[in-house]
Amino acid sequence: MVVLTANYLCKTGMGDAVEKALREMIPLVEQEKGCLHYLINRSKDNPDAFLLFEQYEDEQALARHSETPYFKRIVLDTVIPMLEKRERTLYTPVQD
Incomplete structure (x- = not known):
């Protein structure tokens, strides 16, 4: 299992637009094979x-997520240009 956290700091005043784009992602990602949360x-x-909290069955599921057309369109092409800063951290759960 792998956990990804992402901290997004938007350019001033862009929070509503970023939220709208991220809301579009939710139902798409929740249908992905290997996405747990x-x-x-x-x-x-x-x-x-x-703050985004994402949990996947394994690193391959996370990699598949990053290759989807909607990830590229919504996150890479839409959200990231509206950000001042983006920090991502990968974790492995301590408990089974």
Whole structure:
């Protein structure tokens, strides 16, 4: 199992547009084989900050996710240009 967290800091005032794009991703990703959890969270303190929590069966499932046409269109082409900063971290759960 692999967990990915992504912290997005939007360019000022872009939070609503980023949220709209990320909401489009939710039903698409939830249908992916190997996706266990896909949670998008928006900061209560900063409307331009997001935390994504993603859990996949294995690294191959995560790699497949990153190759989907909708990931490329929504995340790479739409969301990332609206970000000031994007930090991604991979984790392996400690417990089985």
